[in-house]
Amino acid sequence: MYEISELKNGLKVATCRAAEAKSVALGVWIGVGGRYEAKSSSGISHFIEHMVFKGTKKRTYRQIKESIEGLGGLLNGFTSEEVTCFMAKVLDKHSQSTLDVLLDIITNPLLKKSDITKERLVIFEEIKMYFDLPNHLAYDRLLELLWPNHALGRNLAGDFDSLKAIDKDFMLRFMKKYYDLSNVLVTACGNISHSQILNYLNKILKNKNNDLNKRQELSYAPVVIDQKKPNYVFLKKDTQQTHLCLGFHALRRRDPLRHAMTLLHVILGANMSSRLFNEVREKNGYAYEIATATKRFSDTGAFIVHAGVVNKNTENALNLILEQLKKISQVNVKKSELSRAKIYCRGQLLMGLEDTLEHMSWFGESIMTDGKPQYVEKVIQGIEKVTAEEVKFLAKKIFTKNKLNLSVVGPVDDQKRKKLINILRRF
Numbered sequence: 001m002y003e004i005s006e007l008k009n010g011l012k013v014a015t016c017r018a019a020e021a022k023s024v025a026l027g028v029w030i031g032v033g034g035r036y037e038a039k040s041s042s043g044i045s046h047f048i049e050h051m052v053f054k055g056t057k058k059r060t061y062r063q064i065k066e067s068i069e070g071l072g073g074l075l076n077g078f079t080s081e082e083v084t085c086f087m088a089k090v091l092d093k094h095s096q097s098t099l100d101v102l103l104d105i106i107t108n109p110l111l112k113k114s115d116i117t118k119e120r121l122v123i124f125e126e127i128k129m130y131f132d133l134p135n136h137l138a139y140d141r142l143l144e145l146l147w148p149n150h151a152l153g154r155n156l157a158g159d160f161d162s163l164k165a166i167d168k169d170f171m172l173r174f175m176k177k178y179y180d181l182s183n184v185l186v187t188a189c190g191n192i193s194h195s196q197i198l199n200y201l202n203k204i205l206k207n208k209n210n211d212l213n214k215r216q217e218l219s220y221a222p223v224v225i226d227q228k229k230p231n232y233v234f235l236k237k238d239t240q241q242t243h244l245c246l247g248f249h250a251l252r253r254r255d256p257l258r259h260a261m262t263l264l265h266v267i268l269g270a271n272m273s274s275r276l277f278n279e280v281r282e283k284n285g286y287a288y289e290i291a292t293a294t295k296r297f298s299d300t301g302a303f304i305v306h307a308g309v310v311n312k313n314t315e316n317a318l319n320l321i322l323e324q325l326k327k328i329s330q331v332n333v334k335k336s337e338l339s340r341a342k343i344y345c346r347g348q349l350l351m352g353l354e355d356t357l358e359h360m361s362w363f364g365e366s367i368m369t370d371g372k373p374q375y376v377e378k379v380i381q382g383i384e385k386v387t388a389e390e391v392k393f394l395a396k397k398i399f400t401k402n403k404l405n406l407s408v409v410g411p412v413d414d415q416k417r418k419k420l421i422n423i424l425r426r427f
Helices: 044-054 061-069 092-107 113-131 134-146 160-164 168-178 194-204 258-269 275-283 311-328 335-352 356-370 376-385 388-398 414-426
Strands: 002-006 012-017 023-030 074-079 084-091 184-190 231-236 241-249 287-296 301-310 404-410
Touching: 002 194, 012 194, 012 356, 023 092, 023 356, 044 061, 044 074, 044 084, 044 092, 044 113, 044 168, 061 074, 061 092, 084 092, 084 356, 092 184, 092 194, 113 134, 113 160, 113 168, 134 231, 134 241, 134 301, 134 404, 184 194, 184 356, 231 414, 241 311, 258 275, 258 287, 258 301, 258 311, 258 335, 258 376, 258 388, 275 287, 275 301, 275 311, 301 311, 311 388, 311 404, 311 414, 335 356, 335 376, 335 388, 404 414
Parallel strands: 012 184, 231 404
Antiparallel strands: 002 012, 023 084, 023 184, 074 084, 241 301, 241 404, 287 301
16 A cells, blocks of 8 residues: 655655545655754744745745645645654645645745744744643643653743744754755655656756765654652633643553553543543533543653633542543443444544545654554554453553643632642542
8 A cells, every 4th residue: 555665865755546536645754853852942843844934945935835725735734742744735736846845845945034033923922822722731731740851841832032042053953954855754645656756756856965874863862751649730820711631651652552542542532422521521511621632652652631621610520530530440441332432443544544635644654753654454453452451451550640640720729729639649
């Protein structure tokens, strides 16, 4: 299904042909993200992601956008902890010109000083926006608890001080190190062949050569977990809801029990059939929004529960959430519930991969982070093999007092704070 090649300049190429599609999704992935950054340069990966859209030696910022959106296509980019990606989805006949745009912005950005100054202000506003959203604020504080004094515990957008220190020279040095073609992956999914993509790349990059012997070793600081008791942080804010974020240290990306963690997430909080949704919202009316999430990295991970709860029921909601976590770590999931969770996983995965952009993102990220693509059949097989005993074993392993972290944002006074801390201590 997937074809993978490496060009002489070190650039890697991966494709998945879907001949029945009318579109092609293209991605240009860079092996760098937030966890590669020093604290003093926090946010530079995200800053550069913004800046490359501002213009190149061949195109103005309007030409970059209009050359794809003007043809009915989609253009976007994102920065995560371990990768940066620039992507587009277009009709198949526009594949070559779109690929040229994506490669142009990462190899020939102007990085004008005036644009850097303006975009820095834009990112300041982005950060302020998150400060004004209590659910995002609670989430950011949770990351700081989970990974204190580590890049994974910092906001990907950086902070005001680090952004002020980033100038054009800093960006150029950073891009020279990380945007080398040997650290780039080009992906394509849709009505296009592997040979077509290789042909396009040879034309677009005909004058781009690397000395692979001079390639730098790129790495980041590993995570060391040394938590021995519950951690918590409270931010008093005059909000109509109290926002809770619970986080537990969990599994790295390729852990043998990763499929069990997926099912644990589905059973507890991935949809309206989940336990937390039914117990916290449907039965008791403590919250409108209640869900779980997982974070997975090369060497660590987290299991997260987040909720916006009725202020007067904050303690009740926290108690109920922790009761459900304790229950699933003590009692085997019923066969019918486990079966529904597996069916849900399979359905969501297969339906998601029908979209060329989703499919491109699926195998592109796995190649960048694991060095090889995920195959949907193997993932489904792995999910089907998970037993109720494995789910309980994993829940018991994750949901322990010494892995518990709680972030709370809302109108929490001293009395309520003490009550919430006591609930954690009884867990």
